[in-house]
Structure formats: C-alpha cells, structure tokens
Amino acid sequence: MNPLEKLESEQKSETAPALVIDSLASIRDMVSACIQCGTCTGSCPNAFAMDLTPRQLWYNVLRGEKETIFHSKTFSLCSVCYYCTLRCPRGLPLTEAMSALKQIAAKENLAPYKKSTRFYKSFLESVYRHGRVREMELMTLYFISMKNPFLPLQFAPLGIKLMGKGKISFEIPSKGNGALKAIFRKVEELEQN
Amino acid sequence: MKYLYYPGCSLEGTALEYNSSTRTFMQELGAELIELEDWTCCGASAAEATSHLLSLALPALVLAKAENMDGVKEILVPCSACYLNLKKVEEKIRKDRELLDQINIILAEEKLNLRGQMKVRHLLDVVANDVGSKKIFARVKKPLTDLIIAPYYGCQCLRPYSIFDDPEDPCSMEGIIKASGANIHQWNMGGRCCGASHMTTKPEVALELVAAILKMARGADAIVTVCPMCQMNLEAYQKKISGMCKEDLSMPILYLPQFLGLALGLSEQDLRLDMNLSFTKAFRNKVLS
Ligand code: SF4
Ligand code: SF4
Numbered sequence: 001m002n003p004l005e006k007l008e009s010e011q012k013s014e015t016a017p018a019l020v021i022d023s024l025a026s027i028r029d030m031v032s033a034c035i036q037c038g039t040c041t042g043s044c045p046n047a048f049a050m051d052l053t054p055r056q057l058w059y060n061v062l063r064g065e066k067e068t069i070f071h072s073k074t075f076s077l078c079s080v081c082y083y084c085t086l087r088c089p090r091g092l093p094l095t096e097a098m099s100a101l102k103q104i105a106a107k108e109n110l111a112p113y114k115k116s117t118r119f120y121k122s123f124l125e126s127v128y129r130h131g132r133v134r135e136m137e138l139m140t141l142y143f144i145s146m147k148n149p150f151l152p153l154q155f156a157p158l159g160i161k162l163m164g165k166g167k168i169s170f171e172i173p174s175k176g177n178g179a180l181k182a183i184f185r186k187v188e189e190l191e192q193n
Numbered sequence: 194m195k196y197l198y199y200p201g202c203s204l205e206g207t208a209l210e211y212n213s214s215t216r217t218f219m220q221e222l223g224a225e226l227i228e229l230e231d232w233t234c235c236g237a238s239a240a241e242a243t244s245h246l247l248s249l250a251l252p253a254l255v256l257a258k259a260e261n262m263d264g265v266k267e268i269l270v271p272c273s274a275c276y277l278n279l280k281k282v283e284e285k286i287r288k289d290r291e292l293l294d295q296i297n298i299i300l301a302e303e304k305l306n307l308r309g310q311m312k313v314r315h316l317l318d319v320v321a322n323d324v325g326s327k328k329i330f331a332r333v334k335k336p337l338t339d340l341i342i343a344p345y346y347g348c349q350c351l352r353p354y355s356i357f358d359d360p361e362d363p364c365s366m367e368g369i370i371k372a373s374g375a376n377i378h379q380w381n382m383g384g385r386c387c388g389a390s391h392m393t394t395k396p397e398v399a400l401e402l403v404a405a406i407l408k409m410a411r412g413a414d415a416i417v418t419v420c421p422m423c424q425m426n427l428e429a430y431q432k433k434i435s436g437m438c439k440e441d442l443s444m445p446i447l448y449l450p451q452f453l454g455l456a457l458g459l460s461e462q463d464l465r466l467d468m469n470l471s472f473t474k475a476f477r478n479k480v481l482s
Contacts, residue, residue: 003243045386049398077398080238081386082352086360095353099241099248106243116242116394123239127251131233135206142393154396158429165468167207180233182302183254187247190295 002184003124004145023104024066030097031058033090040084040094050074054084054094061097075101076113118145128184129176136168144173194224194323196314197259197268201275201421202234208272208421210465211448215271215316217463218450222324222332226269229259235278238390246295249285252278253296256313257305271316271450273420274389277349279313284354315350317419317449318357321365326372334458336374339479342452343378343413344370345406347423348386360384366417366449373456378413382406387426403427404434407442415445415476417452424448428471445469445476455480 034055041053052060052074060068069075078098085095105113106120122141126133139159143152162168204212219226236251256279259268270276286293286309297306320329344366351360358365363384367377385406388399403426410416418424428446435442447469454464461481466472 045388045402046391046398048401049395077391077395079348079386079389079391079399079402080241081348081389082360083348083386085353100245102242103245119390119394120239120242123237124243124247127234127236127239132205133202133234133237135202155393161429161470162207165470167209167468180251180254183250183299184247186299186302187244187250190299191244191246 002128002178002181003121004141023100024061024064024069027097027100028061028064030100031061031092031094033092034058034062035090037089039087039089043083043087044078045081045083046077046079050077054098058094058097069101070105070110071112073112076105076116078102115146118142121145126173128180129174129178131176131179137173140173194222194319195265196224196226196319197262197265197311198226198228199232199235199255199259199268199270199275199279200228201232201270201272202237203272203421207425208448210451210468211271211421211424214448214450214454214459214464217459218320218454218457219269221454221457221459222328224319224324227262227265229255229262229268232258235275237274237278240278246299248278249282249292249296250299252282253286253307254300254303254305255279256282256311257300257303257307259311260308261305266310267312267314269314269316269319271419272422273315273347273349274422276313276315277354280354280356282307283309283311283313315357315419317346317350317365320449320453321369322357324369326368329369329453329457330372333373333456335456335480337452337456337480338374338376340375340414341378341412342370342375343380343410343416344383345416345418345423345427346383347418347420348384348389350419351384366419369449369453370417373453375452375456378410380409380413382409387423389422389426392426392430399426400430400434400437403430404438404442407431407434407444408438410444411442413444414479415447415452417447417449419449428469431471443473444471445473446471 038055041047041055044054052072057074075098082095106117119142123138125141126138200212236248240248240251346363351363388402391399431443451464
C-alpha cells in the first residue's frame with residue numbers, strides 16, 4: 001500500500017499500543033549507557049519548546065515509561081541537528097534514537113503527532129508516485145490529509161512568492177507511474193518479519 | 194576534476210538557482226559534472242521519521258545507480274540533507290556487512306546491487322578542497338572587497354560525520370570567501386540549526402531559531418548558505434520575523450556558488466539571482482554596480 005492510503009486505513013489510536021513496548025526495548029539499548037549528565041539538553045536548539053528535556057526523555061526511555069514518552073512532544077521537536085549526538089560524552093546515537101521514536105509514532109499513527117506524520121507521509125507519497133518529490137504536490141497532499149480548510153491560507157503568502165519566481169507551479173496531484181513501488185513494498189515486507 | 198552530480202529534488206524546484214549557479218560555477222573552474230541518470234529521491238528527512246530501513250534504502254538506490262556509471266568514483270551533492278543521507282549509507286555499509294546484504298535484498302527489486310565504491314562529497318568540500326581558494330583567487334574578476342559575509346553552514350554537512358570541517362567550529366568557507374575579496378562576519382551561528390522542516394509543521398519553533406540567526410548576522414551584508422532548506426528558512430520569513438522581533442532583520446541570503454560566481458564575473462542570469470527571495474536593491478547596487 002502507498003504511504004497515504006495506509007495512513008487512512010489505519011485506526012487512529014490515542015495512546016501507545018502493545019507493539020510499542022517491543023520497539024521501545026531497542027531504543028532503550030541505544031541509550032542504556034546514559035549517565036544523565038544533561039549535555040544533550042544543553043546542546044539542543046529546540047529544548048526551549050520541549051515539555052520533557054532530552055535528558056528527561058532518555059530517563060523515561062530507560063524506565064520504559066511509554067505513556068509519558070508518547071504524550072510528550074519532545075521527540076517530534078527534534079530537528080535532526082546532531083549536536084547531541086556529537087557531544088554526548090557516552091557517544092550515544094541520540095539523533096537516531098529520536099528518529100526511532102518518530103518512527104513508532106508514525107507507524108502507530110499516534111494522534112498527538114499527526115501533523116508531522118501526515119507531512120512526512122505526504123512527502124513519501126509523492127516520492128512513491130514519481131520517484132522524486134514534487135514540492136507543490138507534497139503541500140497539496142498534506143493539506144488534504146490534514147482536512148483543515150484554513151491550513152492552506154497559512155502557506156499562501158509563501159506559495160504566491162514562489163510561484164511568482166517560477167520555482168513551483170500549480171500541480172494537481174497525479175498517480176504517477178509508481179516509480180518506487182517495488183522498493184517501498186520490499187521494505188515493508190522486510191520490516192514486518 | 195570530474196564528478197557525478199546528484200542535484201536532488203529541491204534543486205529542481207524551490208532551489209533552481211542553486212542548481213544553475215553550481216553548474217555554471219563549477220564549469221567556470223574547469224570541473225566536469227555528469228548528472229546521474231534517472232536519479233530518485235534520497236528520502237530527505239521524511240523517510241527517517243517513518244522507517245529506518247526506507248531511510249537507508251532510498252539513498253542506497255541512488256548510490257547503486259551511481260556505481261553503475263563508468264569511470265567516476267565521486268558523487269557531488271549540493272544539498273546538505275541529500276548529502277547526509279547518501280553519506281550515512283556510505284559510512285554504515287562500510288562497517289556493517291549484514292546491513293549491506295539487507296539493502297541489496299531490497300535493491301534486487303530494481304536489479305541493482307550496491308558494492309560501496311562511491312565516495313560522497315558535499316559541494317562545499319569540493320569547492321574548499323578540490324578547487325581551493327588559490328584557484329578561485331586567481332580567477333576573480335570583480336573583487337568584492339566592500340562586503341562582509343556571514344558564512345552559514347547549517348547542520349547536516351557538518352554533523353554527525355566530521356569529514357571536511359570542524360563540526361563545532363566550522364571554517365571551511367572562510368578561505369574561499371576571502372579569496373573573493375570579501376571579509377568574514379565573525380559570529381558563532383554558522384553551525385546552528387535553522388529548524389529544517391519544523392518551518393512547515395512547527396513554525397512557531399523554527400521562527401525562533403531563524404530569528405536568533407538573523408539577529409546575530411546584523412552587521413553583515415549577506416549570509417551565504419550551502420543547503421536549500423537553510424536558504425529557504427533564512428530568506429522566506431524575514432518579514433514575519435522582523436514583525437515578530439519589532440526590528441528590521443531583512444538580509445540578503447545567497448547560495449555559495451552564487452556569491453563566488455559574482456566575484457568571478459559570472460552573469461546574473463547564469464547565477465539566477467532573480468530567483469532569490471532576498472536579493473535586495475541595496476545589495477544589488479553594491480555588487481553589480
Ligand atoms: S548527553 Fe548522553 S549521557 Fe548525557 S544525559 Fe544526554 S544521553 Fe545521557
Ligand atoms: S539532534 Fe534533535 S534532540 Fe539532538 S540536539 Fe539536535 S534537535 Fe535536539
């Protein structure tokens with residue numbers, strides 16, 4: 001199934017289901033050597049907007065507090081800058097661990113993260129269809145999946161600027177030729193095993 | 194100097210001017226760029242946020258196609274997000290045979306096989322090290338001595354892999370900018386994060402990050418970037434941010450090859466300065482008069 005179709009057909013769950021526990025174990029392994037020094041927090045450009053600091057998030061991962069983790073915005077606020085990974089005195093793969101949490105939120109389609117998840121899946125939908133992302137199609141798919149009639153207005157000023165420059169053109173989403181269908185399908189198959 | 198060239202999706206859309214200025218600039222310096230045939234998306238930040246395996250399979254597909262092109266062993270990438278995705282596969286498969294096998298099971302769907310022979314190079318790395326400031330200096334037709342430039346590196350060409358620069362205190366742009374005659378704006382924001390795709394899904398957070406960068410750039414005539422995402426975030430929201438901070442934070446933002454191209458006397462059309470959102474009249478008069 002293509003990325004957006006899958007999103008539609010899945011149940012929207014409010015809290016973390018049982019499957020999360022398994023995947024959380026591998027993330028716990030990634031941060032098991034954490035000494036709670038706080039270097040990650042001090043290095044994170046997005047810490048000011050987080051409810052749990054990165055250090056606190058890792059503490060909760062170590063304790064397996066999945067309710068706390070998946071009600072927190074923290075991992076979805078990671079902008080993948082790699083400062084924490086670079087500076088962690090224990091050399092832990094922290095950015096990858098943040099991404100692994102995002103992957104669970106996307107797979108389980110957890111409600112608190114639906115904005116980011118829909119954006120990422122709209123992106124991949126466009127890639128799945130054409131082999132490359134078409135920026136205008138991505139935005140259209142994202143607006144449609146968010147089902148918020150006012151959302152496009154937020155982006156209109158930028159859209160008009162970019163169109164004026166000839167950088168993007170109005171594009172009705174099309175099915176494309178399913179250029180990367182086989183790759184997506186194989187990845188999905190391997191991940192289920 | 195001969196490289197395979199992977200423009201990536203942004204350079205065909207919102208970053209068209211990065212594409213044309215890179216091609217023109219590199220050609221002017223005698224480098225040959227061969228565009229990778231039939232290239233596909235690297236997955237950007239979207240694949241990594243949804244599936245670990247997909248985030249490796251998509252760039253691996255690009256590298257496998259690259260390995261099939263004869264005679265060229267290095268692939269040049271101007272976009273930092275594409276660069277890191279491709280670099281990650283290069284680095285990971287070198288240490289992890291099992292992962293390479295798994296990737297090849299996926300690539301077999303496209304009758305491709307990855308061997309791990311391609312070296313991934315960022316445009317900045319190539320310009321700073323293969324071209325170098327001496328060669329640039331020798332070709333300068335229009336020294337930009339009146340300008341103070343703030344070099345902005347962003348994250349993903351610096352971290353997590355420190356390949357060609359110091360990830361804490363980057364300086365690879367300084368020599369080549371000075372070669373153009375311009376001066377360096379001394380600041381410590383060069384490697385800070387612009388918020389990346391937060392600008393779409395969490396604008397309130399990304400706007401704060403960009404505001405901090407624009408504030409520290411005060412005193413410079415322009416910021417120079419090496420990534421389409423950084424460029425867009427730094428230039429497209431200046432009005433909004435100025436309103437938010439109640440001060441004028443507008444600032445011309447140029448891609449590195451656009452800026453260096455100006456010093457080399459390349460035409461405004463070839464560098465596609467008309468496409469920048471922040472190429473102000475005042476700056477134009479300063480560099481093109
Ligand atoms: S920097 Fe590393 S060791 Fe220190 S708190 Fe963060 S994860 Fe733990
Ligand atoms: S990689 Fe993510 S969590 Fe780590 S410092 Fe950067 S934004 Fe914060």
